[in-house]
Amino acid sequence: MQHCFTYGSLMCEDIMSAVSGARCRFVAASLDGYRRQPVLGQAYPGMVPAVGACVSGVLYLDLPASAWPRLDRFEGEEYARRQVVVRLQDGRLETAWTYVFRPEYAARLVDGEWDFERFLHTGKARFTAQYVGFDALEGDGLA
DSSP states (O other): OOHHHHHHHSGSSHHHHHHHHOOOOOOEEEEEEEEEEEEEEEEEEEEEEEEEEHHHHEEEEEOOTTTTHHHHHHOTTTTTHHHEEEEEETTTEEEEEEEEGGGGGGGGOOOSSSOOIIIIIIIIHHHHHHHTGGGGGGGTTTT
16 A cells, blocks of 8 residues: 555545545645646646645545556556655655656646646536546456
């Protein structure tokens, strides 16, 4: 079992549980040395290394092994899974996996900070409708 740091649509527990096929405990966390930007034409963000920046997100604890192939498939070719060290609100550090936007797709990132609250109010419904099949990933032999 390993932890997963999320910083976009997967910060929503309902989306994360549908995608991963698991309900896991979660806590607030942040990741230094990265920034989160909107992806052109999409409701979700991409995260890239950036000196002096910090991304706030959600750390899902102890994901089962069955969740990782589902998450990899959901994130697709634009993202690479990387191991990082995140900081919890109480200052403790935890090692986790996260999905970083691949450099070869950087031209798709829009300047500025992706806004989670805006996503909740204006983008989540559209995002969920676009990705209506993500909760059926186990049908693809990934369970």
